[in-house]
Amino acid sequence: MIVGKQKPIAEIKEIISPYKKVLVLGCGTCVKTCFAGGEDEVATLSSALRLSCKKEGKDIYIEELTVERQCEDEFIREAAIAISKNSAVLSLACGAGVQAIARRFGDVPVLPGVNTTFIGVLEKQGLFTEECLGCGDCKLAAFGGICPVTRCAKKLQNGPCGGSQNGICEVNPDTECAWQQIITRLGNLGQLDNLKKYNPPKDWRPSHAGGPRKLVREDHFI
């Protein structure tokens, strides 16, 4: 899923400050799972904004709404009426959701309320970790299912750097060394020979380096 984190309230107040009527628009998919922009967060943030503006004597009207997915037009349309009644939308979706709203509603300012951070998993309750950079050419089969592009701080393709110690990455003591994990896992799988193979320079064309990407599925055109 896409993992994101709600922006600090001070920053949110700053970006909505030019507007008198704001729709706080949540998304019920990824950002709900990571507690950044689901229905509950929309309610909490809206109350906090109302309260804080009231204290400062600022006149603001805040409306709440959450759609199933902000990255799909079918669901976005449900927000049309609420959007038409407000002067701006504060979207708590990921960056894709914010832009999807902006695309459909050409004359409404759409503001981000969340910092979109990564594609990851819920490792355990309250802990999300980054797992994939969407490089467009997945080589997990060679690495025992652990991604060095994403989980090694230097994107190393041919084994660990000299700073890997006791399973910890030199860059951050809170992060495991991806290469230690790859080696352990290849050992468990009986595939240690993979380590001897030279991995040539990665072709980054399928990644974001080749510019914004598109997926075309003609079989699904209507």
Add this chain to the structure above:
Amino acid sequence: MKSESLSNLQSILDKGDFAVTSECGPPRGADPEIIRKKGELLKGYVDAVNVTDNQTAIVRMSSIAACAHLVQLGLEPVMQMVTRDRNRIALQSDILGAYSLGIKNILCLSGDHQTFGSQPDAMNVFDIDSMNLVNMVKNMKTEGKDMSGFDLKSPPKMFIGAAANPFADPFEYRIIRLAKKIDAGADFIQTQCVYNMDRFKEWMRLAREEGLTEKTHILAGVTPLKSERMAKYMASKVAGMDVPESLIKRMGDVPKEKAAEEGIRICVETIAGLREIKGVHGIHIMAIEWEEKVGPIVEAAGLSPRPQAA
């Protein structure tokens, strides 16, 4: 000033002589005098001088420029090159440029992560890794081609080095990685500073068993300790460094004003020990900001004068 002759370092190693190299960090500024001064301190005591490439991710005079200053001084540089800051296009272009300036040795590294440096807000590159870099320079040398397969006019023929850390984890894997670097094209290997002799000997034994010491020249790294504090810092704060407790104690047991002397004594003893190990073809003395001690260490180790290059 293109020259097809071998590098000094290569000819010494090829002859089977024990090589001595050292290191010099470019200044955080544009004054060439600083690099020349450091070079003068090393002249005559070493066969080649490593020039670091924005080490610890701190902006300094470029490695290429500093190397070129050393060449003018009659010293032979080993240009360090990291994949942190440049993509493959820039790396290749810089290698062509470096060779055109008379730089004949390269040490291929991934580089310290930028979050350690003075500009942690920078983006990194890591388009390719150090293994890929070694292979790229090798293909330029043996095939005469750049990475696109283009036939270069006057391809650079660099003497190619890579780094190895016998003290990092996972230990068993370190030999596989060494073998891979040699296959990729590493003519010589510079190791992390050796303080833990037992572990280093074990690593060398594994390297010999795999026949790797026949395929490459291993230069063992040494760094003289200045103080007990430095020993402790290296032991706990520097990633991939292994300083045994006994050495820290030895540094702490002498009075503060004698600590540097003791550090140098340890270093000279280490060098003597390293020369005994089969497959160690030289030493690499890393004494950053202590370059004046390199000469005395080389002399005390009985490695002076240096052989004249062929």
